[in-house]
Amino acid sequence: xxxxxxxxxxxxxxAASAAAQxxxxxxxxxxxxxxxxxxxxxSDPARVQRAEAREPVANLADDIHAQRGLSCHDCHGGRPxxxxxxxxxxxxxxxxxxxxxxxxxxxDGPAFCGRCHSDAATMARFNPDARVDQETKYxxxxxxxxxxxxxTKVASCISCHGRxxxxxxxxxxxxxIRAVGDPQSPVHPLNVAATCGRCHGDAxxxxxxxxPTDQRExxxxxVHRAALVEKEDLAAPTCNDCHGNHGARPPxxxxxxxxxGTCHAxxxxxxxxxxxxxxxxxxxxxxxxxCHGNHGIVAPSDELLFHAPLAEGEAQTGCYTCHPDASDAALxxxxxxxxxxxxxxxxxxxxxxxxxxxxxxxxxxAEAEYELTGATDALVEARALVHLFRHEPVAEACxxxxxxxxxxxxxxxxxxxxxxxxxxxxxxxxxxxxxxxLSLWLKLRQxxxxxxxxxxxxxxxx
Amino acid sequence: MTSSSPxxxxxxxxxxxxxxxxxGLASLRALLEHKTVPEHRHAFWYVWGGMVLFLFLVxxxxxxxxxxxxxxxxxxxxxxxQFIVTxxxxxxxxxxxxxxxxNLLMLALLVHLASVFFLRAYRRPRELTWVTGVGLFxxxxxxxxxxxxxxxxxxxxxxxxxGTEVPRAIPWVGPFxxxxxxxxxxxxxxTLSRFYGLHVAILPATTTLLLGAHLYLVQRHGMxxxxxxxxxxxxxxxxxxxxxxxxxGWFVALGVLVTIIVLAPTAPMGALFPFDALFDPKHLLExxxxxxxxxxxxEGIKPEWSFLFMYQTLKLLPAKLxxxxxxxxxxLGFGAGAAVLLLVPFLDRGASGLPPNAFSRVGGAVVxxxxxxxxxxxxxxxxxxxxxxxxxxxxxxxxxxxxxxxxDGRRAGRRAGPSLLFPSLGWLAVAFIVVMTVIGRIS
Numbered sequence: 001x002x003x004x005x006x007x008x009x010x011x012x013x014x015a016a017s018a019a020a021q022x023x024x025x026x027x028x029x030x031x032x033x034x035x036x037x038x039x040x041x042x043s044d045p046a047r048v049q050r051a052e053a054r055e056p057v058a059n060l061a062d063d064i065h066a067q068r069g070l071s072c073h074d075c076h077g078g079r080p081x082x083x084x085x086x087x088x089x090x091x092x093x094x095x096x097x098x099x100x101x102x103x104x105x106x107x108d109g110p111a112f113c114g115r116c117h118s119d120a121a122t123m124a125r126f127n128p129d130a131r132v133d134q135e136t137k138y139x140x141x142x143x144x145x146x147x148x149x150x151x152t153k154v155a156s157c158i159s160c161h162g163r164x165x166x167x168x169x170x171x172x173x174x175x176x177i178r179a180v181g182d183p184q185s186p187v188h189p190l191n192v193a194a195t196c197g198r199c200h201g202d203a204x205x206x207x208x209x210x211x212p213t214d215q216r217e218x219x220x221x222x223v224h225r226a227a228l229v230e231k232e233d234l235a236a237p238t239c240n241d242c243h244g245n246h247g248a249r250p251p252x253x254x255x256x257x258x259x260x261g262t263c264h265a266x267x268x269x270x271x272x273x274x275x276x277x278x279x280x281x282x283x284x285x286x287x288x289x290x291c292h293g294n295h296g297i298v299a300p301s302d303e304l305l306f307h308a309p310l311a312e313g314e315a316q317t318g319c320y321t322c323h324p325d326a327s328d329a330a331l332x333x334x335x336x337x338x339x340x341x342x343x344x345x346x347x348x349x350x351x352x353x354x355x356x357x358x359x360x361x362x363x364x365x366a367e368a369e370y371e372l373t374g375a376t377d378a379l380v381e382a383r384a385l386v387h388l389f390r391h392e393p394v395a396e397a398c399x400x401x402x403x404x405x406x407x408x409x410x411x412x413x414x415x416x417x418x419x420x421x422x423x424x425x426x427x428x429x430x431x432x433x434x435x436x437x438l439s440l441w442l443k444l445r446q447x448x449x450x451x452x453x454x455x456x457x458x459x460x461x462x
Numbered sequence: 463m464t465s466s467s468p469x470x471x472x473x474x475x476x477x478x479x480x481x482x483x484x485x486g487l488a489s490l491r492a493l494l495e496h497k498t499v500p501e502h503r504h505a506f507w508y509v510w511g512g513m514v515l516f517l518f519l520v521x522x523x524x525x526x527x528x529x530x531x532x533x534x535x536x537x538x539x540x541x542x543x544q545f546i547v548t549x550x551x552x553x554x555x556x557x558x559x560x561x562x563x564x565n566l567l568m569l570a571l572l573v574h575l576a577s578v579f580f581l582r583a584y585r586r587p588r589e590l591t592w593v594t595g596v597g598l599f600x601x602x603x604x605x606x607x608x609x610x611x612x613x614x615x616x617x618x619x620x621x622x623x624x625g626t627e628v629p630r631a632i633p634w635v636g637p638f639x640x641x642x643x644x645x646x647x648x649x650x651x652x653t654l655s656r657f658y659g660l661h662v663a664i665l666p667a668t669t670t671l672l673l674g675a676h677l678y679l680v681q682r683h684g685m686x687x688x689x690x691x692x693x694x695x696x697x698x699x700x701x702x703x704x705x706x707x708x709x710x711g712w713f714v715a716l717g718v719l720v721t722i723i724v725l726a727p728t729a730p731m732g733a734l735f736p737f738d739a740l741f742d743p744k745h746l747l748e749x750x751x752x753x754x755x756x757x758x759x760x761e762g763i764k765p766e767w768s769f770l771f772m773y774q775t776l777k778l779l780p781a782k783l784x785x786x787x788x789x790x791x792x793x794l795g796f797g798a799g800a801a802v803l804l805l806v807p808f809l810d811r812g813a814s815g816l817p818p819n820a821f822s823r824v825g826g827a828v829v830x831x832x833x834x835x836x837x838x839x840x841x842x843x844x845x846x847x848x849x850x851x852x853x854x855x856x857x858x859x860x861x862x863x864x865x866x867x868x869x870d871g872r873r874a875g876r877r878a879g880p881s882l883l884f885p886s887l888g889w890l891a892v893a894f895i896v897v898m899t900v901i902g903r904i905s
Contacts, residue, residue: 361727
């Protein structure tokens with residue numbers, strides 16, 4: 001009877017409910033810390049038997065929203081101040097006319113979160129610098145576009161920001177959302193690859209989309225991941241740095257150099273100056289990734305420019321991938337560039353080893369070591385200039401670097417020579433000192449004998 | 463020593479005659495020829511004064527050469543020293559000689575001070591010779607402290623920051639003194655300028671005065687012969703017999719100096735024993751990195767060996783002792799120790815055969831108590847560090863002070879013979895300094 005009455009009440013007030021929901025959607029959160037009826041009820045197993053229904057309150061402590069003073073009704077509406085002892089407490093609390101929204105449908109998730117996160121005035125209360133374009137961006141993402149078309153398998157807010165108590169593969173739970181900077185947040189830089197990989201690494205889940213599912217596996221072996229995880233450089237790129245996060249989509253072929261150039265600005269700028277750029281665009285080649293790869297990008301090596309004769313079954317790499325003909329003029333450039341870079345690198349290594357040897361011998365070579373950093377800078381510059389695909393600029397930088405390395409090397413040799421000179425000098429000095437001491441001692445014996453022979457007996461007065 | 467008026471001699475050449483008429487060289491020569499040195503079983507210790515003088519002259523000569531290139535100032539000091547050791551011909555040798563000979567000078571000075579103390583050569587009428595000598599000791603300590611900062615490297619910067627903080631513990635005037643020494647609230651370029659002025663002007667001028675007075679007094683009173691030592695025979699002529707002994711010592715010291723300088727940078731630890739066990743010449747010769755006030759202090763930073771016992775003592779003192787700040791007590795204690803050292807000839811009347819004064823009698827009890835406390839503290843600290851040798855050392859020190867003071871009391875009662883209180887006090891101080899330095903080095 002009570003249940004029927006509740007339904008009748010709800011049906012009867014449908015118009016009022018729609019208006020109230022609109023009001024709730026636009027109302028600013030109240031940011032209260034008082035224990036609401038929602039929390040009291042949903043934490044009480046006697047009132048709420050389903051564990052799933054108690055989960056929101058159980059994880060409230062970890063939730064950034066709760067930590068900022070928000071409570072259930074700030075998102076879900078309803079009446080948080082009902083008297084739980086009243087027989088119609090649940091109906092009053094869950095009253096749609098009071099703006100109550102239960103679990104939003106997947107398609108409504110972005111709008112549900114966007115009520116606050118797209119509202120600059122609301123967000124400014126918690127973080128004056130907070131972004132409010134997440135929902136807008138999401139609508140432009142592949143995820144957002146597919147969701148709009150009714151594909152509810154795609155990721156929305158909770159998929160990435162929610163909690164996955166059962167591990168990577170478990171379903172996302174909306175409560176217990178941590179701050180992005182929290183190392184336990186699934187969208188913390190160290191966890192992003194795992195979060196994206198939860199879906200994108202699942203071949204069965206992704207089967208209907210026809211896209212590869214080995215991105216995460218490739219990324220795990222990449223130089224970017226090594227920088228992020230092993231060097232603990234949180235600025236190193238993970239999935240969202242190249243694909244975007246809320247507006248995630250694969251970069252277009254023409255914009256690849258811009259994406260990589262976000263960090264590798266010099267290389268991207270140089271590449272855009274070359275005739276390779278329009279040629280790549282025309283051939284619909286993905287610029288940087290053609291030579292360097294994408295998800296599994298490894299540390300670039302000078303070997304990309306030159307490859308010794310391949311072993312049986314070995315794949316071509318670098319320039320040879322597109323220029324396999326040995327008589328190709330482009331290979332003459334890459335071979336010359338490779339030789340220049342190798343020569344400079346070798347000279348720097350030789351200078352560094354010589355200076356280390358001198359340093360181990362206790363010779364002061366700090367100035368030369370500092371000078372050698374000029375050669376390393378030139379090598380870095382020369383490697384960047386490779387992206388011009390011309391020999392002259394690289395040769396010029398390498399020549400400059402070699403001069404510096406030669407100077408440091410010469411200082412290292414001079415220091416080592418000085419070390420041995422000092423030892424020879426010490427030997428000669430000690431011989432000279434020994435000779436003088438011996439001479440003085442012989443003279444002393446002589447004068448002592450003369451003195452004792454001539455001295456009167458008996459001690460002198462004190 | 464005995465000396466008599468010089469016998470005039472005829473100059474042997476026109477040049478000598480010319481110089482003699484104007485400079486009185488004949489008198490100087492006669493003075494040298496008539497100066498003598500006592501000959502007895504402890505005469506070996508007489509060479510240490512000359513050794514200090516020789517090493518000081520090395521300091522003066524190398525210091526003047528360094529001045530030609532050194533530029534004071536936080537922006538230039540480090541670079542100028544780097545220039546000296548890398549670009550200036552033989553600059554590395556001059557800088558190394560200055561740095562290492564400063565340490566050998568301190569060692570020779572300590573041996574000289576200890577030998578004069580234990581031979582009780584400070585007794586009447588040589589009290590002022592002692593006072594000027596101890597004054598020179600304090601001046602050379604200040605030379606070392608001020609010179610250490612001049613390369614303006616990281617280690618020197620932080621060591622000076624710690625060292626100049628110590629006077630803050632002195633009641634009432636501490637903060638003012640710290641500001642005065644640093645030229646401001648912190649160690650900055652102003653401190654460097656101040657230390658430079660101290661190192662190359664104020665201290666050399668003070669040294670000239672004190673050294674002149676010291677040498678004059680040595681010349682006036684001659685070398686002291688211990689009261690209970692018999693001379694072997696007639697005194698030895700200073701020139702050439704004793705001077706030749708001195709010169710042999712100087713050349714040996716020169717050999718040691720150049721050996722340390724050349725071998726230390728690559729010698730394994732222990733190869734230059736005892737020098738590397740004491741002051742780590744390798745570390746002294748390294749210039750390190752330029753001072754950066756915003757960098758964190760180098761790990762395990764410690765003061766130089768000559769200040770290590772003070773640092774270690776202050777470190778081991780509890781925060782509060784009888785309600786008084788432990789560091790304040792420590793600093794005041796060292797100040798009192800320095801005052802006692804300076805006034806030893808006036809306090810140790812027994813050394814001159816005079817009846818013991820109030821200090822010897824009443825102060826004896828205080829010294830015994832202090833000795834026992836220090837021995838106990840040393841034992842305790844070494845026990846905490848888990849070094850059994852330290853425990854044994856502390857017990858031996860305690861036993862020594864008790865026995866010697868009992869003997870001193872008996873002798874003082876008879877008013878015969880020199881008091882043993884001061885030698886005991888000296889040995890206790892030596893043991894204390896050695897133990898604290900060793901703890902400082904190994905901890």
